[in-house]
Amino acid sequence: MIKNTRSAYGAVAILFHWVMALLILSMLGLGLYMVRLPQSDPAAFTLFQLHKSIGFVVLAFAVLRLAWRAVNPSPRLPADMPLWEKGVAHLGHTGLYALMFLLPLSGWLVVSASPWGIPTIVFNLFEMPHLPVPGDKAQTEALAAVFHEYAAYFLILLIVGHVGAAFKHHFIARDETLKRMVSVRLSHTA
Numbered sequence: 001m002i003k004n005t006r007s008a009y010g011a012v013a014i015l016f017h018w019v020m021a022l023l024i025l026s027m028l029g030l031g032l033y034m035v036r037l038p039q040s041d042p043a044a045f046t047l048f049q050l051h052k053s054i055g056f057v058v059l060a061f062a063v064l065r066l067a068w069r070a071v072n073p074s075p076r077l078p079a080d081m082p083l084w085e086k087g088v089a090h091l092g093h094t095g096l097y098a099l100m101f102l103l104p105l106s107g108w109l110v111v112s113a114s115p116w117g118i119p120t121i122v123f124n125l126f127e128m129p130h131l132p133v134p135g136d137k138a139q140t141e142a143l144a145a146v147f148h149e150y151a152a153y154f155l156i157l158l159i160v161g162h163v164g165a166a167f168k169h170h171f172i173a174r175d176e177t178l179k180r181m182v183s184v185r186l187s188h189t190a
């Protein structure tokens with residue numbers, strides 16, 4: 001089953017979910033690690049380039065994932081879930097989707113406004129152009145960097161809530177929510 005149904009995620013949505021979860025969690029770890037390295041560290045340049053390269057992959061996947069979501073039905077949440085919980089789940093998912101765009105875009109703005117003008121060579125293959133930055137570049141860079149940092153902290157909070165909710169569904173409510181994001185086969189019985 002490639003596409004979603006009203007009761008189950010299809011293979012494409014499941015693949016997008018877990019590949020992107022892995023990439024985004026790695027990016028959070030990498031970002032927090034690399035900014036703590038001294039500027040003189042010989043690994044810093046390579047790690048920043050890797051962070052930027054994976055970030056552009058996340059951005060591209062986010063576009064494809066939302067497009068795929070738009071042409072698929074979304075599986076319904078469990079019928080016995082209270083309305084407020086459904087609202088919180090939708091709000092949480094919207095926040096996760098929004099941050100999948102806002103983090104790469106704000107990071108792109110940081111490097112585009114930076115007075116250092118360091119190019120981004122995606123996986124050492126091709127140069128990603130900088131965004132046009134009108135006005136005060138130093139101020140834009142500072143604002144974008146603060147936004148990028150706090151958006152990352154907010155994303156961590158959302159992920160903790162998201163994973164907590166998934167475990168609550170699985171171990172307390174004992175419903176199909178986690179199973180259907182793990183495998184098409186497991187969810188097909190739902």
Ligand code: HEM
Pocket residue numbers: 024027028029030031032035051052054055056058100103104105106107108109110111120145148149152
């Ligand atoms: C899923 C996407 C991304 C995530 C989760 C992410 C996460 C992070 C995190 C956690 C930090 C450390 C923040 C801090 O403590 O100051 C960081 C820093 C940084 N990121 Fe990203 N990032 C993403 C995408 C990008 C992209 C696409 C670029 C550039 C094209 C980028 C450029 C930067 C830069 C330049 C810094 C250092 C900022 C500074 O020195 O203040 N990031 N990122």
Ligand code: HEM
Pocket residue numbers: 017020021022024025069074075077093096097159162163166177178179181
């Ligand atoms: C690592 C542990 C994770 C677990 C156990 C997990 C579990 C789940 C489950 C069970 C669902 C299905 C919810 C439903 O049926 O309505 C889901 C959906 C979703 N997850 Fe995760 N997730 C994890 C990580 C992440 C991460 C890191 C992100 C992104 C930052 C993410 C983003 C999403 C989004 C956007 C949806 C909504 C999909 C849709 O219906 O369009 N997840 N997750």
